[in-house]
């Protein structure tokens with residue numbers, strides 16, 4: 544009898560914990576990232592911007608937020624059916640097929656490792672404190 548009661552109590556407790564974690568303790572706040580504009584084909588200074596991104600928010604949203612907050616960052620995209628937005632130009636500098644140039648998407652993680660995301664700006668979810676690098680380069 545006592546054992547049964549104990550089992551019932553502990554399962555009730557378990558259900559309660561599940562419910563409370565689903566309700567509030569799982570909500571995570573925004574986190575900071577930075578964005579570097581790096582033209583590896585011209586002798587110009589890097590530009591660095593900082594912003595906050597919602598928990599597991601997408602890079603494109605952070606880029607729009609930065610664009611809205613300063614005149615120093617402007618970008619254009621076009622939309623492909625399969626992969627979403629393709630980054631065409633940053634601050635008036637556009638990639639093109641003739642010169643085999645494009646804006647490469649890289650991200651330097653908090654521990655210094657640089658990764659090349661296998662998705663574009665519309666799908667990449669930066670990690671907290673990522674340094675996202677938009678690098679103008681050749682393919």
Ligand code: B12
Nearest residue numbers: 623626627628629630645646647648659660661662663682
């Ligand atoms: C060639 C190629 C490129 C070339 C395209 C230039 C050119 N004129 O050839 C370059 C080097 C520029 C490139 C860049 C990138 N690519 Co790419 N690319 C390919 C590849 C190998 C073939 C595409 C192709 O020629 N298809 C045949 C033609 C006839 O079809 P198409 O629809 O006209 O192809 C166009 C699109 O695919 C577009 N494109 C190419 N890459 C990407 C990436 C994104 C996000 C978008 C929206 C469009 C796009 O450019 C092609 C030529 O115009 C595919 C993989 C594959 N085997 O399919 C990956 C692929 C499409 N690329 C991919 C990625 C991730 C990128 C980058 C984001 C990588 C990075 N971290 O920088 C960047 C784009 C950054 C940006 N500016 O937005 C992924 C997309 C996956 C996804 N779900 O997002 C793929 C599937 C490879 C993978 N990792 O699995 N890419």
Ligand SMILES: *[C@@H]1O[C@H](CO)[C@@H](O)[C@H](O)[C@H]1NC(C)=O
Nearest residue numbers: 579580581587588589651676
């Ligand atoms: C610009 O940024 C890139 C990527 O972080 C870095 O490799 C490069 O050294 C920087 N250039 C300058 C002049 O700071």
Ligand SMILES: *[C@@H]1O[C@H](CO)[C@@H](O)[C@H](O)[C@H]1NC(C)=O
Nearest residue numbers: 621622623629631638639640
């Ligand atoms: C988007 O731009 C890329 C690169 O210039 C080009 O290959 C593609 O055809 C464009 N797509 C659309 C839908 O305009």
Ligand SMILES: *[C@@H]1O[C@H](CO)[C@@H](O)[C@H](O)[C@H]1NC(C)=O
Nearest residue numbers: 637638639640641642643644
């Ligand atoms: C290709 O590069 C050359 C030299 O930098 C430049 O003059 C030309 O405008 C570029 N082509 C395109 C289509 O932008």
Ligand SMILES: *[C@@H]1O[C@H](CO)[C@@H](O)[C@H](O)[C@H]1NC(C)=O
Nearest residue numbers: 652653654655656657658670
């Ligand atoms: C850095 O972190 C990434 C992702 O967590 C991991 O894959 C990588 O091995 C780490 N690199 C180093 C040098 O610690």
